[in-house]
Amino acid sequence: MSATTSSAGPAGPVAAQPARAGTPVPPARPGARRPAAGGRTARRVRRALLGLLAVVIAVVWAFPVYWMVLSSLLPSTRLRASTPSFLPTGATLANYRSVLDGSGFTGALQMSLAITLLTVLAVLVFAFFGALAISRFRFRGRLTFVIAVLFVQMLPAEGLFIAQYKMLSSVNLLNSVVGVSILYTAAVVPFTIWMLRGFVAGVPIELEEAAMVDGLSRTRAFIRITFPLLAPGLVASGVYAFLQAWNEFTVALVALPAESARTLPLWLRSFLAASANRGVDWGEVMAASTLIAVPVIVFFLLVQGRMTSGLVSGAVKG
Amino acid sequence: MPTLEAPPAPPAPAAAAPPRRRRRPLTPYVLLVPAVLVLLAGMGYPLYWQIITSLQEFGLAQQFGQPPTFVGLDNYARIFSDERLWAVVARSIIFCLVNAFLTVGIGVLLALLMKAVHPVVRVVLQVALLLAWAMPMVAAVTVWKWLFDWRTGVINWLLVQVGFDQYSGHAWLAQPLSFFFVATVIIVWMSVPFVALSVYAALTQVSDEVLEAARIDGAGPARILWHITLPLIRPVLSIVLLLQIIWDLRVFAQIRLLQDSGAPVGETNLLGNFIFELGIGRQDFAGAAAVSIFVLALTVLLSWPYVRNLLKEDA
Numbered sequence: 001m002s003a004t005t006s007s008a009g010p011a012g013p014v015a016a017q018p019a020r021a022g023t024p025v026p027p028a029r030p031g032a033r034r035p036a037a038g039g040r041t042a043r044r045v046r047r048a049l050l051g052l053l054a055v056v057i058a059v060v061w062a063f064p065v066y067w068m069v070l071s072s073l074l075p076s077t078r079l080r081a082s083t084p085s086f087l088p089t090g091a092t093l094a095n096y097r098s099v100l101d102g103s104g105f106t107g108a109l110q111m112s113l114a115i116t117l118l119t120v121l122a123v124l125v126f127a128f129f130g131a132l133a134i135s136r137f138r139f140r141g142r143l144t145f146v147i148a149v150l151f152v153q154m155l156p157a158e159g160l161f162i163a164q165y166k167m168l169s170s171v172n173l174l175n176s177v178v179g180v181s182i183l184y185t186a187a188v189v190p191f192t193i194w195m196l197r198g199f200v201a202g203v204p205i206e207l208e209e210a211a212m213v214d215g216l217s218r219t220r221a222f223i224r225i226t227f228p229l230l231a232p233g234l235v236a237s238g239v240y241a242f243l244q245a246w247n248e249f250t251v252a253l254v255a256l257p258a259e260s261a262r263t264l265p266l267w268l269r270s271f272l273a274a275s276a277n278r279g280v281d282w283g284e285v286m287a288a289s290t291l292i293a294v295p296v297i298v299f300f301l302l303v304q305g306r307m308t309s310g311l312v313s314g315a316v317k318g
Numbered sequence: 319m320p321t322l323e324a325p326p327a328p329p330a331p332a333a334a335a336p337p338r339r340r341r342r343p344l345t346p347y348v349l350l351v352p353a354v355l356v357l358l359a360g361m362g363y364p365l366y367w368q369i370i371t372s373l374q375e376f377g378l379a380q381q382f383g384q385p386p387t388f389v390g391l392d393n394y395a396r397i398f399s400d401e402r403l404w405a406v407v408a409r410s411i412i413f414c415l416v417n418a419f420l421t422v423g424i425g426v427l428l429a430l431l432m433k434a435v436h437p438v439v440r441v442v443l444q445v446a447l448l449l450a451w452a453m454p455m456v457a458a459v460t461v462w463k464w465l466f467d468w469r470t471g472v473i474n475w476l477l478v479q480v481g482f483d484q485y486s487g488h489a490w491l492a493q494p495l496s497f498f499f500v501a502t503v504i505i506v507w508m509s510v511p512f513v514a515l516s517v518y519a520a521l522t523q524v525s526d527e528v529l530e531a532a533r534i535d536g537a538g539p540a541r542i543l544w545h546i547t548l549p550l551i552r553p554v555l556s557i558v559l560l561l562q563i564i565w566d567l568r569v570f571a572q573i574r575l576l577q578d579s580g581a582p583v584g585e586t587n588l589l590g591n592f593i594f595e596l597g598i599g600r601q602d603f604a605g606a607a608a609v610s611i612f613v614l615a616l617t618v619l620l621s622w623p624y625v626r627n628l629l630k631e632d633a
Binding site for chain 2: 047050051053054055057058059061062064065067068071079080081083084122125126127129130132133134136137139142145146147150151152154155156157158159160161162163164165166167182183185186187189190193194197198246247249250253254265268269272273276280282285286289290292293296297300301
């Protein structure tokens with residue numbers, strides 16, 4: 001069986017299906033097919049039109065991201081003008097300077113970094129052990145654990161956050177890095193166990209056994225043979241945990257009520273609120289948004305393929 | 319979902335020839351300890367607390383130290399006879415279904431479009447979708463607030479340019495209906511990329527010979543789409559739709575952030591916001607716990623087909 005993340009394989013079962021599609025294909029209608037030459041031109045025109053449509057949609061979809069970056073580079077006088085500017089002529093970094101100099105950003109950045117790092121480390125270790133357990137061993141309670149993990153990953157934060165707030169406040173962990181990291185780790189570990197399980201299962205145990213025949217101990221065989229093969233899986237899981245912890249808003253809202261404990265998403269929200277009191281300075285707000293978004297976009301583009309196929313691979317396999 | 323005659327996967331190695339590790343039955347349990355502990359701390363205890371609290375009187379008096387009293391299902395009776403809750407439930411379900419179907423509909427259309435166009439154009443579209451998908455949620459909502467800004471937002475400007483003068487200075491977030499329109503635009507914009515790229519991946523697995531055979535037999539593009547392509551990718555479609563429904567039922571943060579701009583909170587709350595207001599806002603922890611249990615139960619119910627599907631993979 002292949003790793004969760006591979007998108008190869010499904011070709012078999014899916015392609016084998018047409019017989020089930022049912023409806024017998026109707027006999028060819030006379031004249032149904034246009035003369036080859038004319039047909040080709042028509043097809044080419046159609047394809048060009050569709051291509052144009054696709055480009056327009058792409059522009060519309062990317063526009064908010066472009067607008068964020070563009071606005072962050074323009075002075076507020078330009079943004080308040082009655083006709084918007086669509087090109088970055090006269091760009092300036094003044095907005096970034098005032099965001100970075102202003103209060104709060106550095107503190108929020110430190111808070112976000114601390115929580116994200118702790119979460120990523122904890123998730124990697126815990127999920128790696130968990131994935132090893134369920135993919136390399138058969139044991140009593142295994143299926144129960146797997147089912148529990150799959151359900152837990154579906155639970156919404158909104159259905160638990162009041163209880164999590166009460167719990168943290170009763171043990172004095174509100175506004176602390178550790179408290180919110182525990183919640184984030186618990187939220188992210190189930191999906192990462194499932195994702196890593198695919199990677200571990202993809203490394204045949206025979207490889208390790210062969211190394212042991214060659215005289216390595218089991219531990220050394222694991223470290224020298226299997227571990228390097230798992231590196232891509234660990235990177236993908238780490239980035240996934242990073243994205244979740246870095247972007248998270250809902251749990252942070254209840255678990256970090258103090259102004260001094262804000263993470264970047266909470267800070268961005270209050271930055272906008274503070275700006276609204278003086279008639280929003282959208283240039284600064286967009287600079288703040290861009291600062292938060294850029295590292296995320298970069299990381300995301302690195303791993304998105306694995307995450308997409310991980311989520312639907314069960315379906316693809318029919 | 320049709321269960322196909324699953325290609326008999328090579329029997330799980332462990333089942334056929336138990337690896338030697340099996341001799342040490344303690345190892346897997348030891349390996350699971352950290353994950354289980356953190357899940358118990360982060361999810362298990364809160365869940366337990368929530369169940370207990372939902373069965374107790376837990377008001378302000380208890381906040382000041384009085385022991386809670388067991389009241390059975392009183393909290394549920396109180397909350398579920400509150401018509402405000404039912405308004406929120408109805409609103410959440412409608413919002414969820416509209417968003418999920420719109421997202422999947424647009425996603426499928428974009429996937430078909432990707433299949434039809436030149437590879438270069440396809441990559442352009444894919445990059446645009448990935449950019450939208452990658453945007454952190456809070457940053458995305460902030461940008462959309464700027465786009466829909468009543469005074470200098472580019473959307474009002476554009477509408478005025480094409481002749482809708484009434485949109486000059488239009489405050490989108492002030493009315494519940496246009497508030498939810500903006501929320502829908504944001505959520506669809508954020509969610510379509512996942513659907514479009516997943517469905518596109520499924521479409522690339524549909525064999526060209528089948529389509530060619532249908533074409534030779536004279537089936538038009540619409541017939542091929544409806545009778546061959548869509549049935550072939552149905553498993554992916556149903557999973558993606560199910561995930562969207564589950565995800566859109568829990569929309570909280572986007573609404574909360576949009577409400578910051580002075581929307582009528584009572585008329586724009588969804589389930590998550592209602593729980594937040596009940597618990598954090600009014601300190602009615604018992605009521606909030608009861609509604610949370612309801613939301614969790616609904617999620618588990620909806621997730622069952624998805625989980626069953628993933629389990630098929632667990633050899």
